[in-house]
Amino acid sequence: MARTADADFKTRLQALLPKLVLSPSLALVLVFVYGFIIFSVYLSFTDSRLLPSFGWVGWENYSKLWRLSHWEISLTNMGIFAALYITICTVLGLSLAIFLDQKVRAEGVIRTIYLYPMALSFIVTGTAWKWFLDPGIGLENVLQTWGWTTFEFDWIKNRDFAIYTVVLAAVWQTSGFVMAMFLAGLRGIDNEILKAAQMDGASNWNLYRRIIIPQLRPAFLSAFVILSHLAIKTFDLVIALTGGGPGRATELPATFMYSYTFSRNQMGIGAASATIMLMTIAAIMIPYLYAELREKK
Amino acid sequence: MSAATQDTAIRTGRVTRTLIYLILLLFALFYMLPLYVMVVNSVKPLNEITGGGMMNLPQVFTLEPWAKAWSSAQIGVEPTGLQPYFWNSIKMVVPAVAISTILGALNGYVLTKWRFRGDTILFGLMLFACFIPFQIVLIPMARMLGLMGLAGTTWGLVLVHVVYGIGFTTLYFRNYYAVFPTELIRAAQIDGAGFFQIFWRILLPSSGPIAVVSIIWQFTNIWNDFLFGASFAGADSQPMTVALNNLVQSSTGVKEYNVHFAGAILAALPTLLVYIVAGRYFVRGLMAGSVKG
Structure with a gap:
């Protein structure tokens, strides 16, 4: 009797074991991700300032947020930054991938050079570009000492143009990665179809436009999703490159949230802005992940 | 030339090819430029x-x-150089990478x-956790670390990086094991092997490549993190990225650009070497983090 009970316990334990092993990770994620999301969203409806507080204020933080010029600037910058960053990275990544796919020599070396920025911290990238673009010691100064005395390039110090320097550094960092994604897509295309089309007299241009690029749709989709989520999360790069300035010229939602929550003691408004960031990313990521996970079945 | 056309359908003329090489070279220079600037300026007065x-x-x-x-x-405020922060980063990265990869x-x-x-x-719930804007968890995390007595400590940062890293490490191993023969x-x-025996004897010995992928990914991500380090680290647990930013942004005294560049390379060196x-x-x-695995 005792032995069968023991064996019974063992088999039941074996049956439970997989779920037991999964449970610590799951518990961590449920508490630290989903529990925290609920907490932050809740805080966005309270009068929290320096510390979390639980006085319910309804939508007040949101209506305040939308009246802040600081937030408006952050959103406008986000629009400019995301549009340019995603478009340039995609166009550049695709073009470089197509060029690299022409059986070029030293492909491995070139790929390594294009992709290494992805291994760097945004703080390193920001530091390098910050001083290279600095008019006092960087590009402007260099070209002036080389004899082009009228050359001016002060974008990083110029309110109207500083956001484009953030685009430049971000494109530098990630375009190689997008190139690698498209290159993988190109390598997956069946050559027989291309040969057949060529027999029919299709030009290279038409081959790419009509057959190859349409087949890269999954790569386009992945690139778009990854780039847009990176764009919304951009924080360190701005901190290192411009610190959000000059003035507020390069503030983004992520830096807005940080300064309102931690230096301006407006935690309720900070939480409201974080909630809006989360909703934006969720609107992009959830359908994408849903489709990816379903396909696998 | 004829050999090349065997496996690629696209044929390009000499002029086009020269142009392609030129463009590729130009962009290689563009990508190398900041590295060149950092290196040459870190060794001059x-x-x-x-x-x-x-x-x-x-x-x-x-x-x-x-x-x-x-x-x-x-x-x-301290004239310590980046050295102590380098070790802070190591002390944070090693356990965080190990724990998240095992999980x-x-x-x-x-x-x-x-x-x-x-x-x-x-x-799906675990995976989505990797993509959230981390601003949404900063406030409750600061409170939770305080409650757990981990505020400002290296172990607090380890916990944070494990939590927000397991989505990716799970993704890697899941995709890798999915094609492992279930028979x-x-x-x-x-034959009577139990849950852990199967894992230990059958799956683990063939997990080398994906473990390397997971370790490298986690190492790079955690080493390069700034947001969590800036939000949760205390004076003696600040990671390298935060220290580098403090060095570069400090407004007192003469701006020593050469020192900044040397510091930036020091911060980049570990991940660059791994790469x-x-x-x-x-x-x-x-790729596994973006396209299907």
Whole structure:
């Protein structure tokens, strides 16, 4: 009797074991991700300032947020930054991938050079570009000492143009990665179809436009999703490159949230802005992940 | 030329090819430019930079800026150099990478070989956690770390990085184990092997490549993190990225650009070395994080 009970316990334990092993990770994620999301969203409806507080204020933080010029600037910058960053990275990544796919020599070396920025911290990238673009010691100064005395390039110090320097550094960092994604897509295309089309007299241009690029749709989709989520999360790069300035010229939602929550003691408004960031990313990521996970079945 | 056309359908003329090489070379220069700027300016005296010689090779070669960035530059209020922060980063990265990779391997094993109802949803929940804007968890996390007595400690940062990393490590191992023949596992089960025995004896010995991918990905991500370090680290647990930012942004005294560049290279060196040594695995990790595994 005792032995069968023991064996019974063992088999039941074996049956439970997989779920037991999964449970610590799951518990961590449920508490630290989903529990925290609920907490932050809740805080966005309270009068929290320096510390979390639980006085319910309804939508007040949101209506305040939308009246802040600081937030408006952050959103406008986000629009400019995301549009340019995603478009340039995609166009550049695709073009470089197509060029690299022409059986070029030293492909491995070139790929390594294009992709290494992805291994760097945004703080390193920001530091390098910050001083290279600095008019006092960087590009402007260099070209002036080389004899082009009228050359001016002060974008990083110029309110109207500083956001484009953030685009430049971000494109530098990630375009190689997008190139690698498209290159993988190109390598997956069946050559027989291309040969057949060529027999029919299709030009290279038409081959790419009509057959190859349409087949890269999954790569386009992945690139778009990854780039847009990176764009919304951009924080360190701005901190290192411009610190959000000059003035507020390069503030983004992520830096807005940080300064309102931690230096301006407006935690309720900070939480409201974080909630809006989360909703934006969720609107992009959830359908994408849903489709990816379903396909696998 | 004829050999090339055997496996690629696209044929290009000589002019086009020259143009392609030119463009590729141009962009190679563009990507190398900041690295060049960092390296040459980290080994020259300050006056060569401020005198308009940023793009020139050093006239006087000196390792002074490196020594200063490493051991005597002013970071915050202390003239400690980046050295202590480098070790802070190591102390944070090693356990965080190890724990998240082990958890990821176990999760991937359960989610592919011991499937149960609703497992895909659970995995989806874990995966989405990697993509959230971390601003949404900063406030409650600060409070939670305080409650757990981990505020401002290296172990607090380890916990944070494990939590927000397991989604990716689970993804890697799940995709890898998904194509591992399930028959082998059934056979082992019939022979009486238990849950851990199967994992230990059958799956783990063939998990080398994906473990490398996971370790490299986690190492790079955690080493390069700034947001969590800036939000949760205390004076003696600040990671390298935060210290570098403090060094560069400090507004007191003369701006020692050469020291900044040397510091930036020091912060970049570990991940750059990993990329050079194991670039293939790094790229695999990147791709698995975006396209299907």
